[in-house]
Amino acid sequence: xxxxxEAVGTYPYSVSxxxxxxxxKENMDSVVSAAKRIAALKPAFxxxxxxxxxxxxxxxxxxxxxxxxxxxxxxxxxxxxxxxxRETIDRQLTRMKAEGIQNILALRGDIPEGFSPSAIxxxxxxxxxxxxxxxxxxxxxxxxxxxxxxxxADSMQEDIRFLKEKVDAGMDFLxxxxxxxxxxxxxxxxxxREAGIMVPVHPGIMPIVNKAQVKRTLNLAGCxxxxxxxxxxxxxxxxREAMRQAGIAYATDQIIDLFANGFKTVHVYSMNDPxxxxxxxxxxxxxxx
Ligand code: FAD
Numbered sequence: 001x002x003x004x005x006e007a008v009g010t011y012p013y014s015v016s017x018x019x020x021x022x023x024x025k026e027n028m029d030s031v032v033s034a035a036k037r038i039a040a041l042k043p044a045f046x047x048x049x050x051x052x053x054x055x056x057x058x059x060x061x062x063x064x065x066x067x068x069x070x071x072x073x074x075x076x077x078x079x080x081x082x083x084x085x086r087e088t089i090d091r092q093l094t095r096m097k098a099e100g101i102q103n104i105l106a107l108r109g110d111i112p113e114g115f116s117p118s119a120i121x122x123x124x125x126x127x128x129x130x131x132x133x134x135x136x137x138x139x140x141x142x143x144x145x146x147x148x149x150x151x152x153a154d155s156m157q158e159d160i161r162f163l164k165e166k167v168d169a170g171m172d173f174l175x176x177x178x179x180x181x182x183x184x185x186x187x188x189x190x191x192x193r194e195a196g197i198m199v200p201v202h203p204g205i206m207p208i209v210n211k212a213q214v215k216r217t218l219n220l221a222g223c224x225x226x227x228x229x230x231x232x233x234x235x236x237x238x239x240r241e242a243m244r245q246a247g248i249a250y251a252t253d254q255i256i257d258l259f260a261n262g263f264k265t266v267h268v269y270s271m272n273d274p275x276x277x278x279x280x281x282x283x284x285x286x287x288x289x
Contacts, residue, residue: 002074003074003102003103003140003172004016004044004045004074004076004103004140004142004172004173005140005172005173005200006140007044007045007074008044008045008200008202008264008265011044011264011265011288012264012288013259013264013265013284013287013288014043014044014264014265014266014288015043015044015255015265015266015267015268015280015281015284015288016043016044016045016046016047016202016265016266016267016268017038017041017043017046017047017267017268017270017277018046018047018048018049018204018267018268018269018270019031019034019035019038019046019047019048019049019063019270019272020048020049020271020272021048021049021056021057021058021059021060021062021063022056022059023056028059031059031063031272032063032066034272034273034274035048035063035066035067035272036066036067036070036071037274037277037278038270038274038277039067039071039073040071041277041278041281042073043073043277043281044074044265045073045074045075045076045103046067046073046074046075046076047075047076047077047078047103047105047175047267048060048063048064048067048075048076048077048078049078050077050078050079050080050107050109051080051083051109057080057084060077060078060079061077061092061095061096061099061101064076064077064099064101065099065100065101068100068101069100074103075101075103076103076104076105076140076142077096077101077103077104077105078104078105078107079092079093079096079104079105079106079107079128079132080107080108080109080128081106081107081108081109081121081122081125081127081128081131082108082109082110082111082115082117082121082122082123083109083111083112083115083117083121084121085120085121086120086121086122086131087120089122089128089131090135093131093132093135093136096139097135097136102138102139102140103139103140103141103142104132104139104140104141104142105141105142105143105144105175106125106128106129106132106141106142106143106171107125107128107143107144108122108123108124108125108128110220124162124166125143125144125166126162126165126166126169129141129143129166129169129170129171130169130170132170133169133170137170140172141170141171141172142171142172142173142174142175143163143166143167143171143174143175144174144175144176144177145163145174145175145176145177145192145201146159146176146177146222147176147177147179147184147185147188147223148177148179148184148188148222148223148224149222150177150222151222156191160191160192160195160197161195163192163195163197164195164196164197167197167199171199172199172200173199173200173201173202174197174199174200174201174202175201175202175204175267176188176201176202176203176204176267177204177221177222177223178204178205178206178217178221178223178269179203179204179223180206180208180223180224180225180226180229180250180254181224181226182254182257182258182261184224185203185258186261189201200265202265202266202267203258203263203265203266203267204267204268204269205251205254205255205258205266205267205268205269206251206268206269206271207247207248207250207251207268207269207270207271207276207280208229208233208243208247208250208251209243209244209247209248209271209273209276210237210240210243210244210247211233211237211238211243213271214233229250232246232247232250244276248276248279248280248283249283251268251280252280252283252284255268255280255284256284256287259287268280
């Protein structure tokens with residue numbers, strides 16, 4: 001099974017998908033079957049979140065392993081460190097290694113309200129990257145970055161300075177937070193390259209398929225919706241079917257524009273919805289052949 005940084009190089013244009021684990025054990029089967037339907041589309045890779053998007057972290061490794069071993073899709077396990085003590089991180093890495101997982105998205109994680117990290121926790125993703133490198137330098141490590149600046153950062157410059165340190169600690173590639181306005185990403189890329197951050201950056205695209213998703217996602221991610229998309233929401237937001245079609249079309253349009261501007265990899269936040277993943281792959285069928 002290939003490392004992701006090697007696997008994506010074999011495609012002229014590639015699409016990958018993120019899925020999240022269930023909150024409860026009884027929903028595991030339906031999540032696994034959705035993830036496998038997405039895997040059957042043969043994306044360049046898939047990633048499985050760690051306690052984000054409503055799921056718990058308990059099943060991340062299990063789903064990642066199934067995707068790579070049963071479905072033959074390169075898969076990446078997210079691992080966030082802020083609420084896990086160092087012992088738990090050690091255990092997770094040991095398990096990943098034993099299960100043959102080679103790709104990790106190393107994250108700090110969001111700080112839950114009222115939680116104060118102590119000496120038993122890592123405080124920033126860079127510490128987790130160093131830990132993974134020390135544990136096994138052979139892991140392919142990815143990290144998160146923010147075209148509209150991480151919500152806690154004082155400035156874009158400061159955020160990029162910390163990002164450079166994080167990448168230099170041993171990251172192989174980056175995946176961006178979702179954005180809805182491609183020029184924002186293009187300008188960010190220019191700043192990253194100016195700062196000497198030269199690793200591949202996979203733009204993250206979130207198809208918005210219903211109005212409720214907007215508030216939930218944007219609050220969390222701290223990103224802006226351009227007027228063009230607001231008009232789509234205002235016009236089609238009240239019809240479930242129309243909004244779904246318009247949201248998929250908008251995301252497809254963003255992806256085609258990214259490809260046309262020289263970016264060859266796109267990571268889609270598929271929200272465990274195989275229908276969305278299928279529609280996107282179908283819309284790109286003659287592009288990513
Ligand atoms: P960091 O890189 O540690 O950065 C966090 C903040 O600290 C930034 O403001 C940064 O500028 C600052 N900073 C960084 N280093 C330092 C330093 N050395 N000193 C001082 N300040 C510093 N969350 C989950 O819980 N589970 C997931 O599966 C998950 N998947 C994600 C996938 C992607 C692609 C993205 C973009 C985000 C994901 N998140 C996930 C959310 C992520 O955990 C949050 O955005 C979190 O707030 C920051 O994580 P980070 O790894 O970017 O943190």
